[in-house]
Amino acid sequence: MDLRETASQSAFRAEARAWLAANVPSQPLASFDTEVGFAQHREWEKRLAGGRWSAVSWPEQYGGRGADYIHWLIFEEEYYRSGAPGRVNQNGIFLLGPTIMEVGTDDQKERFLPTMASSEIVWAQAWSEPNAGSDLAGIRSKATRDGDDWILNGQKIWASRAVWADWCFGIFRTDPSAERHRGLTFILCPLDLPGVTVRPIAQLDGDTGFAEIFFDDVRVPVENTLGGVDKGWHVAMATAGFERGVSLRSPARFTEAANRLLHLWRAYGDPSDTALADAVTDAWMQAEGYRLHTYQTVTGMLEGRPIGAEASLNKIFWSEMDVRIHEIALQILGPEAERMEGPFERWVDGFLFSLSGPIYAGTNEIQRNIIADRVLQLPKGM
Amino acid sequence: MKFSFTDDQRMFAEGLRDLLTNECPPSLVRHTWENGEGHSPALWTKLGEMGVLGLLVSEADGGMGSDAVDAVLLFQELGRAAAPGPVLEHMAVGAPLVASSHPGVVDGSSIVTVHIDESPYVAHAAVADLIVTRTGIRSGFSSTDAHGIDGARRIATVEGGSTAPLADSAPLETSFDLMALATAAYLIGLGERMIEIAAEYARQREQFGKPIGSFQAVKHLMSDALLKVEFAKAPTYRAAWSLANGESTASRDASMAKALASEAAYRASRSSMQVHGGIGYTWEADLQLFMKKAWALSRAYGDATWHRRRVSSHVLAS
Numbered sequence: 082m083d084l085r086e087t088a089s090q091s092a093f094r095a096e097a098r099a100w101l102a103a104n105v106p107s108q109p110l111a112s113f114d115t116e117v118g119f120a121q122h123r124e125w126e127k128r129l130a131g132g133r134w135s136a137v138s139w140p141e142q143y144g145g146r147g148a149d150y151i152h153w154l155i156f157e158e159e160y161y162r163s164g165a166p167g168r169v170n171q172n173g174i175f176l177l178g179p180t181i182m183e184v185g186t187d188d189q190k191e192r193f194l195p196t197m198a199s200s201e202i203v204w205a206q207a208w209s210e211p212n213a214g215s216d217l218a219g220i221r222s223k224a225t226r227d228g229d230d231w232i233l234n235g236q237k238i239w240a241s242r243a244v245w246a247d248w249c250f251g252i253f254r255t256d257p258s259a260e261r262h263r264g265l266t267f268i269l270c271p272l273d274l275p276g277v278t279v280r281p282i283a284q285l286d287g288d289t290g291f292a293e294i295f296f297d298d299v300r301v302p303v304e305n306t307l308g309g310v311d312k313g314w315h316v317a318m319a320t321a322g323f324e325r326g327v328s329l330r331s332p333a334r335f336t337e338a339a340n341r342l343l344h345l346w347r348a349y350g351d352p353s354d355t356a357l358a359d360a361v362t363d364a365w366m367q368a369e370g371y372r373l374h375t376y377q378t379v380t381g382m383l384e385g386r387p388i389g390a391e392a393s394l395n396k397i398f399w400s401e402m403d404v405r406i407h408e409i410a411l412q413i414l415g416p417e418a419e420r421m422e423g424p425f426e427r428w429v430d431g432f433l434f435s436l437s438g439p440i441y442a443g444t445n446e447i448q449r450n451i452i453a454d455r456v457l458q459l460p461k462g463m
Numbered sequence: 464m465k466f467s468f469t470d471d472q473r474m475f476a477e478g479l480r481d482l483l484t485n486e487c488p489p490s491l492v493r494h495t496w497e498n499g500e501g502h503s504p505a506l507w508t509k510l511g512e513m514g515v516l517g518l519l520v521s522e523a524d525g526g527m528g529s530d531a532v533d534a535v536l537l538f539q540e541l542g543r544a545a546a547p548g549p550v551l552e553h554m555a556v557g558a559p560l561v562a563s564s565h566p567g568v569v570d571g572s573s574i575v576t577v578h579i580d581e582s583p584y585v586a587h588a589a590v591a592d593l594i595v596t597r598t599g600i601r602s603g604f605s606s607t608d609a610h611g612i613d614g615a616r617r618i619a620t621v622e623g624g625s626t627a628p629l630a631d632s633a634p635l636e637t638s639f640d641l642m643a644l645a646t647a648a649y650l651i652g653l654g655e656r657m658i659e660i661a662a663e664y665a666r667q668r669e670q671f672g673k674p675i676g677s678f679q680a681v682k683h684l685m686s687d688a689l690l691k692v693e694f695a696k697a698p699t700y701r702a703a704w705s706l707a708n709g710e711s712t713a714s715r716d717a718s719m720a721k722a723l724a725s726e727a728a729y730r731a732s733r734s735s736m737q738v739h740g741g742i743g744y745t746w747e748a749d750l751q752l753f754m755k756k757a758w759a760l761s762r763a764y765g766d767a768t769w770h771r772r773r774v775s776s777h778v779l780a781s
Contacts (some may be wrong), residue, residue: 082532083465084704090464151464343778359768362775366698366719373466373697380466394690446679450687453682458660461678 084376086155093148094155100132101163113169114290119203121170126200136174136198139182143190144198150327150379157333170298173197173204175328177250180319184308190241193269200449204270205243207251207294208317210236215447217252218262218314222296224253229303231255231268233276233296239441243292245279246272251294252313265313269305276300285435327379327388332372336430338406339368342413345428350413360409365369367402374398393448400438400445407432466697468536476536482513483544486675489749495547495612496752502548510550511571517558524562525569530707531644535700538645542652545756547615549576549587554640555645557595563630564600565593568672575600579639580764584618597635599626613759615752640706640717642764647699647717647724653757654692654724654731660750661685661735668740681738688734691727698723715777722770724763732757 086094110125111118129135130144139145140154148156168174178197183190196202213219222235237251248271256264272279276299282290308316346361374395378388410428411418417425418432439445453459468476486509493501510516518534520526526529527533534554541550547555557575558568567573576591578601585594588606595601604624662685665676675681702716710716732754736743743750761767 082468082700082704120520210637268687346779358775358779359771362771362778365778366723366771366774369719370694370698370723373701374694376464377466377700380464384467391693394693397686397690398694446683449683449686450679452686453676456691457658457676457682457685459662459665459676459682459685460674462673 086239090155092153093152094159097134097156098163100134101159101165103348104128104132105163105165109164110166112288113167113242113286114284114286115246116245119169119242122233123200123203124195125166126168126170130199135170135200136178137196139194141440143182150382153373154331154333157331158336159333161333161337169242170197170200170203172182172206172250173200175360176206177204179328180316180329181307183319188304188373189307194438202248203242203246205240205246205249205292205294207237207240207243207249207270209239213237214239215444217270217317217378217443218265220252220254220265222251222253223257223269224266226255227300230300231266231303231305233268233270233299233301235296237290237294237296239282240294241291241441242281243272243279243294244289248272249294250307252317255313256311257447259311262314264311265317266310267307267313267316268301269295269307270299270301274299274301284433285415285436286430314411327375327395328384330342330395332368332375332399335368335402336372336407338403339365342406357409357412360412364402364406366407366410367398371395371399372403390451393443393451394456396442397439397445397448397452400435403435403438404432407435466700468532468700472533472536475533476540479515479537479540480511480543482509483540483546487544487546489545491750491754492545492547492615492752498630499614500590501613501617503588503616506546507550507571507574510546516550516553516571517562517569518554519559520562520569521551521559524559525566526558526562531641531703532700532707535644535648535703538648538756539652542649542654542756543656544651545615545753549574549591551574551645552587552642555641557593559599560595560629560638561593564627568593577638577642578621579635579642580619582763584611584621585621586611586616586618586763588619588621589617594621595629595638596626599628600779601626611759613755616756616759626629636714637706639764640702640714643721643770644699644702644706646760646764647695647702647720649697650724650728650757650760651692651695652697653753654688654728657728657731657735657750657753657757658685658689658692660753661738664742665738674778675738684734684737688727688731691723691730695720695723696728712777715774718765718770718773721765722767722774725767725770728757729761729767746774 110121113119113122126135133146136145137148137156141147174197181193184388209218219330224233225232250269252265254264255266276297280293280296282291284290342361342364411432414425421429453460486506491503495501495776514527515537515603517526518529522528553575556577562568564574568575574589574591577595578585579597593600593602601624604621606619606621609620666680668675676750682719684701699720705713705716735750739750744749
């Protein structure tokens, strides 16, 4: 065990910090869940990619730096510390990208990864359906084979970024006779094809961050299949493992939020309110604990101990911590916490966004079931 | 940056687990309660032979010269077994501090406990030859049992004897931090074990024609308990590293570990008891041996609130 950075890790940190200091926009961008903000964020992603910072853990040939997980965590720390914009293509870069690298063909890697790293193509996730949310295996959207094409029909919902994204990655039922998680296929589909209708849904904050996607006889070539026909569940679970486990929510954003909470407490907290002081410290400890836990996890991955069902523990932990950090901030703010605009807007917005965490990427109740079944080895059932 | 244990460290911990599985089953822990000793001389001898008791004693004083990172998984294993007697106090603080003048502590033929906090009671005084106090090494004392909740951690008031100065005057704060760290790791082991016991019970016990572990209310209770235990581990291992390396954050890190581990073990005790239903409220169930240890240790050497406020003093002000 050695928790000090190596010289090369420190040099990498310094390089990232210097680049970000010189390149992060001085004014905050508009929300990427607005049309203007989406375009601004795509430009930012292109700039990041120009410095080869958009996908640091990817191989160099696809636009990355071949950085190991520790370097990736260091980059994330510097990224959030710098106040850089949110990642509009995170569903692509952090979820789909690693999945393509794991199960994609060489041709698919060449075709999809470089344009993903540069955000020339921004990706939306199209998994949930009106009747397949927590019960994801209940997917009904179909892909029917017609020569060298799939014909897609059905409806997806809660597709983040889909309003302005270019492509989506979805799961479709390809074997109508198969039940549940068998007979599903992972298919990549442009969102501007004939037959695709995207209907924006206003989120809790009023922005259209997600959408419904309707597929009416949409024709895509079979080479857009990722990971094999009828293998979609397996591929999706690989993606979900990354998503819940490590990549989607690196500790840096919570460390940064906890540090902002400390500043807020110092500026506006009432030192005689010991209960609230305890809560602030507890939030800091949660964020610090998550950071340490993640370094331990990635060291294990580097030493050949892959993350399994414990990924579900991470997902519960970070999502509940994020809510807690924001609840405490609003408590410190008192009457100001009622305002949607003004100097504390970010805390109120952040609170609303944090409330999605326990729901998306598999509700926390589903994660608790997974932990109980796979880690604690409790019997299946409801 | 490498946040993992070496193969040697893991293998030593596995070896200790094997020893404790054989030599420290719940029946032994219960025996130490029922015979009133709160300590097992036979187990103690075995731990001495394995080198566990003198692990942190310097090589110059005849010990293994290991550090807190080497020891932390062992503390955790001792907790999994709810090992009775002054094992934490002796290993973490007592033996390293007194070994130069009392070499018998290395193999455990002399037993040393510690009293470096504000408690009016001294844990394990009845079975200890020596007490490390804030002023030195106390010996020749008499003790009066105060009837602690944990029969394998007898607490007592102490009278008489004399106190000799410590040869090696390590800062008191470091000793306290080591005690907090050792207790945190032990609490994590207790938490893990209680959850395993409850999971096993939930697999066997049937109601409504099904194992109760198949019900979501039970699954979620246990998953949440596991979450707290799992997320107390990395902070505890980090605290071990900070102490072993004399980091400036060592006190903060030890307090963070003790706060999180105390709460995690307490939560594990409550959830595990609830899963057991009525059996959980009986003297016969072995769960009580682990729960009561957790309740005692979650308060010993600073409870969660005390340690959280110590963290506050480091992070809120600056």
